[in-house]
Amino acid sequence: MDQKSVTALILLDLSKAFDSVHHPTLLNKLRHIGASPEVVKWFESYLTGRSQFVRIGTSVSSSLDITHVVPQGAILSPLLFSIYVNELPLAPRHSSLKSYVDDSKMFLSFRVKDATDTKEYLQEDLSRVANCCSELHLLINPEKTKYLLIGTRQQLQNLPTDMCLSFLGETIRPVPSAKDLGLIRDTNMSYDCHITELVSSCMSKLSQINRVSKYFDKETISLLVSALVINKLLYCSSAWSNTSAKNINKLQLVQNFRIVTNSKKFDHISQKLQELNWLPVKEHLLFRDTILMYKCINNLAPPYLCNKFSKRSNIHECNTRNRELLQIPIYNTTTGQRTFHYRGVKLWNDLDNNTKQMPCLRSFKNKLKKDMLDRLYS
Numbered sequence: 348m349d350q351k352s353v354t355a356l357i358l359l360d361l362s363k364a365f366d367s368v369h370h371p372t373l374l375n376k377l378r379h380i381g382a383s384p385e386v387v388k389w390f391e392s393y394l395t396g397r398s399q400f401v402r403i404g405t406s407v408s409s410s411l412d413i414t415h416v417v418p419q420g421a422i423l424s425p426l427l428f429s430i431y432v433n434e435l436p437l438a439p440r441h442s443s444l445k446s447y448v449d450d451s452k453m454f455l456s457f458r459v460k461d462a463t464d465t466k467e468y469l470q471e472d473l474s475r476v477a478n479c480c481s482e483l484h485l486l487i488n489p490e491k492t493k494y495l496l497i498g499t500r501q502q503l504q505n506l507p508t509d510m511c512l513s514f515l516g517e518t519i520r521p522v523p524s525a526k527d528l529g530l531i532r533d534t535n536m537s538y539d540c541h542i543t544e545l546v547s548s549c550m551s552k553l554s555q556i557n558r559v560s561k562y563f564d565k566e567t568i569s570l571l572v573s574a575l576v577i578n579k580l581l582y583c584s585s586a587w588s589n590t591s592a593k594n595i596n597k598l599q600l601v602q603n604f605r606i607v608t609n610s611k612k613f614d615h616i617s618q619k620l621q622e623l624n625w626l627p628v629k630e631h632l633l634f635r636d637t638i639l640m641y642k643c644i645n646n647l648a649p650p651y652l653c654n655k656f657s658k659r660s661n662i663h664e665c666n667t668r669n670r671e672l673l674q675i676p677i678y679n680t681t682t683g684q685r686t687f688h689y690r691g692v693k694l695w696n697d698l699d700n701n702t703k704q705m706p707c708l709r710s711f712k713n714k715l716k717k718d719m720l721d722r723l724y725s
Contacts, residue, residue, distance in 0.1 A: 348497070360492050453472060
């Protein structure tokens with residue numbers, strides 16, 4: 348969007364992905380990536396030799412050997428499935444494809460004037476992905492596959508009216524929003540839909556807790572709220588914390604719920620939050636973003652995040668007082684400046700050196716929260 352491009356995002360839905368893993372193909376892939384014969388033999392013993400039958404009343408079918416499936420719930424299953432589909436990201440020719448276990452997404456950025464050609468590229472790449480999945484005994488469900496066009500309102504209005512795709516006999520039409528790994532993405536990256544559903548879900552859980560609150564003490568209620576509401580409220584917050592102030596205010600209403608703060612009707616919320624040693628939602632989002640920045644700077648985050656940030660001293664050799672600050676990325680629009688890349692650099696550069704130099708993540712969290720609470724409530 349910052350580069351005046353629209354992004355086509357296709358969220359692929361694999362039907363019964365773990366149940367479709369073909370054992371001989373998986374064992375061959377283990378050999379191919381360098382697993383020793385002993386390890387392959389161990390996995391062969393783990394996966395094969397199982398059978399199944401069907402019982403209806405007193406009638407029992409004959410047993411059949413299980414040639415597919417990795418056991419769901421086993422700690423090894425996600426790793427085995429990731430190895431099984433390791434060639435899937437290579438299938439598209441024009442697009443990029445990323446996978447998190449059995450959740451895969453294909454995306455391609457393009458200029459509005461290239462929309463017609465892009466539609467053909469997406470069509471070709473979808474066909475290649477479907478063929479690759481077929482070779483792996485995997486089935487894509489086109490009815491549950493979601494297709495988003497992400498851009499500014501003006502860019503989306505200038506697109507051709509027919510951007511639908513044909514996939515496995517079904518017509519896939521662009522949708523205004525879709526859930527991706529628990530995060531609802533929308534066409535303008537405003538996260539309005541995500542916040543609306545999130546607030547509704549959290550309020551529902553708070554109402555349920557409120558109905559049984561008289562049976563628990565204050566400490567237990569606090570634990571329930573933290574586990575069932577606050578954790579859900581802050582899930583994946585660094586991706587959507589750039590949302591509008593209107594949405595932040597909606598989230599603050601969740602935190603202001605009386606059972607959370609144990610407050611009465613006319614009590615001031617700031618005093619109650621201070622007693623609980625809690626940050627308001629806006630500050631808590633900044634707190635979490637800053638923690639993620641600490642992880643990036645100290646190589647505690649995934650490489651694709653850590654590699655986004657560099658110090659000014661790595662770019663020039665001038666001995667200036669700001670040489671240890673992070674280089675501020677250049678974005679042309681406010682949309683670009685809402686990204687975590689830009690916001691994270693600003694947050695880190697504004698920190699004092701004592702906080703930045705905390706020796707471990709725990710001490711960094713403690714000092715950062717103490718400083719934020721002191722500034723907020725002093």
